[in-house]
Amino acid sequence: MSPLEITASDFGQFGEPSGTFCLVTDESGGKAIHCLPGRGYDRVLHLTLPDGQSLGELLDARVPADAHVLVACPGRFVTSPGPRELGGRKLSVLPAGSTPLTPGHVAYLLQTAARTDVARQEALAEEFFGHAEAYDRLLITDDEAGCEAEFDHTAGECVWNQQAGVLSPGEQQVFPSGKLSVTAAEITVFSPEARLSGLTGTLALRGWPIVHRGADPADEPGQQRLFEALAPLVSHPVWLTVTGGVIEDVTAPDAAARPAAEALDALLGTEPLYRTIWELGFGINTTTEIIPANCGPNEVHGASHGVVNLGLGVTPTTRFALAFLCPRSSLLTPDGTPVLGARRAVRRGRMRRVSSASCGCH
Structure with missing residues (x-):
C-alpha cells in the first residue's frame, strides 16, 4: 500500500x-x-x-x-x-490514544485538516467570544425537542478555551483544529468541586457519543460496551435536566432512546462525578465530517454553522470521559440571535434581484 x-x-x-x-x-x-x-x-x-x-x-x-x-x-x-x-x-x-483510530481515520483527518479554512475559524472565534463578552447569559436550545437551558457564565468560576485558528510560538493545539469551549476550571486540571454553576435547564443529547478512556488498556472492553450502549443517541435523543451545572435527571422521550438513557443513568449512579457538567464545547471545524465511530477528533466537527457538545468526566479522575455532540442544538443570545448551531444554519429566502437593465430602452 x-x-x-x-x-x-x-x-x-x-x-x-x-x-x-x-x-x-x-x-x-x-x-x-x-x-x-x-x-x-x-x-x-x-x-x-x-x-x-x-x-x-x-x-x-x-x-x-x-x-x-x-x-x-x-x-x-x-x-x-x-x-x-x-x-x-x-x-x-492529533488526539489518538483515548479512542480507537484506524489508519483510514488518520488519513481522513490529515487530508481534511489540510483543507481547513483557518481564517474562517479565526473569524468565527472572534464573533463567538464577542457575543460571550457582550452578554452575561447565553441560551442553548433544541427546537425539535423543545428543550432549553440557560448558561450564566458570570456565575462562579469558568475558563474559556480556544483550540482554533493560527498558532503563535509556544502554543499548542488539537489537530485538526476547530473547538471552542468553557470549562469549570483549567482544562488540564480536573477539580471534583468545580462546576458550570450558571448552567440550568434541559439539554437534548443526540448524535454520535464519544467515550474516552485513560492509558490502561484493560479499560478498552468497558469503553466499547459503554459506547455501544450510548449509540442509540445517533438517532434518538435523551434529555438531561440540569441545575447549577449538575445533572439531576435523565429522560428518554421515546422507547428507542430508553437503552441509552438507562446506560447513562446507571453510570451517573455508579460514579456521581459524572453528574457534573465539566465542559460546554463548540465545534467550529466546518471541513471535517463526522466519523461514524467512537472517535475523539469528532469533537471539533462543526457541520455548517457550529455544533454544541457537552463534556462529562476527565480521565484519570473518572474511568472514562464522555462527550456528547448536539448537532440540532443552537447557542443563542438572550434576544434570540443565533451565535452558532442549527438555528444559524436555517437559510432565509433570498430577495429577488434583477440583473438585467430595467429601463426597457436597450
Whole structure:
C-alpha cells in the first residue's frame, strides 16, 4: 500500500511556513505517511516517538527550537510538553490514544485538516467570544425537542478555551483544529468541586457519543460496551435536566432512546462525578465530517454553522470521559440571535434581484 502523501505548508494552523516542519509518528506511521515541505519550509524532519520517551524529551533532544510540529501517533497517549520543553515551537497533536483510530481515520483527518479554512475559524472565534463578552447569559436550545437551558457564565468560576485558528510560538493545539469551549476550571486540571454553576435547564443529547478512556488498556472492553450502549443517541435523543451545572435527571422521550438513557443513568449512579457538567464545547471545524465511530477528533466537527457538545468526566479522575455532540442544538443570545448551531444554519429566502437593465430602452 502506497504511503499517504501530505504537504506541510497546507496546514494553515501553523501560520506562515518557515524553517523546519517536524512530523512525529509512531513506528507504523513512519511507513504510512510521506510529508513534503511544500511552499516556505526549508525541510521536513520525520521522527518516530520511541516507547518510553515523552514528547517533551523528544522535542528537547531532536527538534529545532522554532519548528512547527505535528504529532500523529494512533494508539499512543501523548502527554503535552511543559512550557520549557515546548519553548518557541508551534505544536499540534492529533488526539489518538483515548479512542480507537484506524489508519483510514488518520488519513481522513490529515487530508481534511489540510483543507481547513483557518481564517474562517479565526473569524468565527472572534464573533463567538464577542457575543460571550457582550452578554452575561447565553441560551442553548433544541427546537425539535423543545428543550432549553440557560448558561450564566458570570456565575462562579469558568475558563474559556480556544483550540482554533493560527498558532503563535509556544502554543499548542488539537489537530485538526476547530473547538471552542468553557470549562469549570483549567482544562488540564480536573477539580471534583468545580462546576458550570450558571448552567440550568434541559439539554437534548443526540448524535454520535464519544467515550474516552485513560492509558490502561484493560479499560478498552468497558469503553466499547459503554459506547455501544450510548449509540442509540445517533438517532434518538435523551434529555438531561440540569441545575447549577449538575445533572439531576435523565429522560428518554421515546422507547428507542430508553437503552441509552438507562446506560447513562446507571453510570451517573455508579460514579456521581459524572453528574457534573465539566465542559460546554463548540465545534467550529466546518471541513471535517463526522466519523461514524467512537472517535475523539469528532469533537471539533462543526457541520455548517457550529455544533454544541457537552463534556462529562476527565480521565484519570473518572474511568472514562464522555462527550456528547448536539448537532440540532443552537447557542443563542438572550434576544434570540443565533451565535452558532442549527438555528444559524436555517437559510432565509433570498430577495429577488434583477440583473438585467430595467429601463426597457436597450
